[in-house]
Amino acid sequence: MVAGIPSDTARRDGRRNTVDARRDPAHTDVLFIGAHPDDESSNLSTFGQWHEDLGWRTGVVTVTRGEGGGNAVGLDEGPELGLIRETEERTATAFAGIENIYYLDKPDFWYTLSAPLTARIWDEQDTMARLVRLVRLTTPHTIVVMDPRPFNQHGGHQFSARLGIEAFRLAGDPNAFPGQLADEGLAPWQPSRLLAQNYRFDSLLGPEAPEQQRTDPDTGLPVIGVWSGVRSRVHNTTWAQVERDAARLYLTQGFAAMPARVPSDARQLGSDWFTVLAEDGRFIEATVHRQTGLKPLYAEFAAWADRVGLPWLANRVQPDYPPNPSTTIPAVAIAPVVNAVEGPGEYPGPELPLAVWQGGGGCAATAKLARHNDDLYVLVAVTDDRRGAELAADDIKRHWRTDSVEIALDPRGDSDDTSTTFKTGILPYSATGGPAAERDADNHQGSALSGMRVAAVVTEPYRGYTVEVKIPLTELPAAVDPDRFAMNILVYDSDTDDKTGQTRLAWSPFGSAQADPYVWGTAKLADYRQPVIAPTGMPPVIPQTAARSADSSASLAQARRTGVPIAGGPRPRSAR
Template identity: 25%
Template sequence: MDVDLMFIGAHPDDDTGVSATFARYTLDQGYKATVITLTGGEGGGNATGRETGRALGLIREEEERRSLAMLGIDSPHFLGLNDFYFTLSAEETEKKWGGQAFVCDVVRLVRLRRPEIIVTMWPGPGTHGQHQMAARAATLAYNYAGNAQYCPELAKEGIAPFSPLKLYYYPPNAETATIAVPTDDISRSARIRYADLKNVAQYNYRTQGWDNSNSLPAKSANPETFLLVASRVPTPEKETSLLDGVFVSTPTSPAGLRLEVQPVSYEIGTGQANDVRVTFTNTSRTPLEAAQLGLNAPKGWQVSGKPTSRTIAPGETLTATFKVTAPADAEAERTPLNVTYSARQAGQSISGRSVTYVRPLPAVVASFTPTFDIAGYQAFARETGTDWVIGAQATRLPLVVGQTTPIKVRVTNRSKAPASGKVELTLPAGLSVSEMPGYTLKPGESQDLTVNVQVAAAALPAGRQSALLPVSVKTGNFEDAANAYLLPSLTIPRLTTAPAIDGDLSDWAKSAVGQIGPADLWWRTKPENEADASAAFKLAYDDQFLYAGLNVKDELVACNIAPDDIKAQLRSDAIGVTVDPTGESRDTSTTLMAAAFPCTTAGFSARGFRDADAKQGVMEDTAPGMQVASRQVAGGYDIEFRIPWAAMPAKPQAGDIIGLNLVMYDGDTKDARVGANISQSGLAWAAFSWGGKQALPYLWPRVTLGQ
């Protein structure tokens, strides 16, 4: 039952990201691979529609089987977890999936199938919440599937522990990858390029919108990139295959020998000795003579604890604990420590290496307090020893334009002496601080400081209503970076006379106004000009409803959605209105995300619905009392929304601050096929890109309900 490679993902089509690589290994190199998909069967969700339950889940399982069969993989596993609406929250996913019991289901399959190599997705914020949890389950399985004390209930099933040898993530970007597997050469089994085979396999996923004839042949053949996160075998400095060190020998090291390295802590103090534990196991059938371990650190670092050489019998393990000390002036950045072994096997010299990372920190450090999702990932990474990976995960700071926003900075004294001083903020133009608080710390003490940051409208780039700008906080030579998300704000009036929802904006004189233009791009291709895609909007409310009206400039209004196919606004011209009625939501489960197509194949009459929140579907079913109306006008269209507070998870009161974003989708395909995804551009009042969805409520604009 053993397999060589295992991919662990959340959805049936997630394996498409590694399908060319898996085809290379399974079809043409004779290795065995399998896939674990956490969703499917009992619950199905759809990127081009709403959640539809068991029937869709079963269809997607069959799509997965057909796709994988083309790659030489005939043993997928489906855990049957609910594939619910789109979310960017790992925390919401864990709650929907009933806690972390599903992790032991993954561990069970890892122990049963015994993969040498696990490939999974990115576990941190910035991607689909279900992807994050699939990757975290894969990481836990890599770490603990070999520990009989982990998921102890599995012992009753007679399943023996098993430790995989390598763990890979999809990196957030190709620049952080450690290996790139080419896809532009020809599969000798399929007799087409691996990139084309990947697209053919993807074509099976009809329920996810992959059945696009325009995808064949592949427009490009980019390498598939992976980040080596953890390894229990020696690896070459530059990998050329996921199999290196496991089934493929490096130039100097036989395949399969075990070499593991783990620092006691990723973050270490400068001038302080820190333990790095190394184990080397002889998995061969012959003794290894004069075996010795070493550790190489950067120039100026101190290393002690090198053991004497000795013979290691087959199955025997050599261990060593090195003491590593970073100099007092070491940079506070991720630093590689290279561990080596050398020995003689049957008279031949062999050697290998592995790498770990540490980050030296000075006596006093200051860092921004992260948002809950970043903090949750950081805690997970520390637990699993993968915290060296999170350097690409900057803290998020939501700041409101035109207002003062308090942010938290934690200062920690890591030394054995008292410390005092002030932190220094580096801010872009338009952001300012009236006064920086000071700190006084005992040895080992931490203190939370509140810094009030003012954001002027001048901080926004020309034409934009929102912005993402870098900020940093510094103590001494230590600096912590963050991303400041500048959010627009507006106070909207309380109406005594409601506008008629008829597509005519002439009765909106008492509303608050704003605009969205080509510079407010968050999705795909920037429009050519305001005539191509832009909108002037109006907002107001009363005791029963929230009102939104938009005059949309669009030179080509697409009406290719059928009246009975009202879902997934990103497919064509559409407007979205996302509302967080409490202003404190952490995910979309406590929001209402309304949308409307301005027209359908039946003519110019708006059709409204909810999408990507906890109650998806046409408005008549999911938001009783909601109304939409549209009217074609010169240069585009007008569209109106009346959204009932009663349909929302909570009802705000006058004076409350809510989250509210307006999103515009534009598709300029003339005579588009009915139902086709023609999305070309996405604009938004707060224009931050998250995989095609506006699903982070704490980064929506702030709207005050006027008295």
């Protein structure tokens, strides 16, 4: 076996594609399909090894340019940020010998766990057509996708993987997108191998770990590993170190905060792990273990897996959720004063402890709740040992880069994703004083909620802060169900000035606690009656402005060099 590839496969595909590469500048041996710039960053050691040892070229498809993400190095956002992230991706992947990155110009929006929501925003059929076209144009023998399974995973990652899995099958089908064959002169192309990222085995270190046969415990499919401790002849260091040097170039995402050096002890170096979904152009079969009582998001995934012929991908797909916490929000006769100070009788209900959800210590927090008429009041007290970066008041997006509070509300307690919820991120302090707040990753990204009020008190010398918020229930995305009202309260802690977080706390800390409404606790509203005029359900407003390949000099130059149109679009007649 060579770097995770059976020796006969390496000989067969390597020999065939060396000839292809000489004929066609668009040809790539391996095609990685991701959602955002940096999604390939954890596999650069593998792609570098394959390039150096086998002569295989890897190309990358990145569906979006990540313009909906945060920016740790400046205030650029939207399309401007997307073009910056393209430059980061091209610079970093060059360490692994990657020359071609194909962007599909789809919009990146906020962090969601929903592949169905992502499919609607990306226009599933259009994106699929572009991806199938790219597979047919680049003729890879191996496709690598992200993990398609839904739990605790970005919806964009899930859906890019689904697209890649379907494109693996459809690109070789002459009946799929026949216009590409008849009108553009393309030919069907069936890749041989399909791999999916698998992070279940990351704790296995040392060169012996990938030498053992392994099986994914959920799907039952085989898993291969590629050890990062192999030394690169070109870079004169381990591929683990090459990958780290490359990853630190994704500056906008805070990756520069990673330690500059990886361990020098080979026994402390890990592997890249991949589930083998297909070999020799055919899906690998495994035993199907059906689950019953699936929540809607997981049932949708199981239906998709059945439809594409991989039902075992849905084995044990829904985790064992812990019991949701619950509380009762008391009604108070006098409205609390929003001043970040708990006055007598303002919060008579129980104190809610916030537990560590991710990261280490150095931070603790509690929350209290109250209701006066149609207004919800939330008081969050945070004990902290180190002040984080001070963001500008207009740089709140992705507030988890520094010390902040997040409040998430599901008015009817029946949401499958956050597009039907209210979420707000609150900075207790900012570069201009503070506090500052903005809606984030919810029914109306960035839009201020009418009537919402925020106050914060920060201790001097710094030992933490208190945040108090008034939220009008009548302004939420849907009418409140007082018995099923659900929420989560989260605290993000940063102990550095580089806009990267270290610790996260939550009232209900499980999975992606900020984005999974299935996790949130029930907070019954005592004695609450919905007003006669109440919201009936507001359609989500989601940012859909994407960076364009037409505005990227690097993408335009690549198209001229390879003959592959920008954004996976149709080939012009002159190229047919």
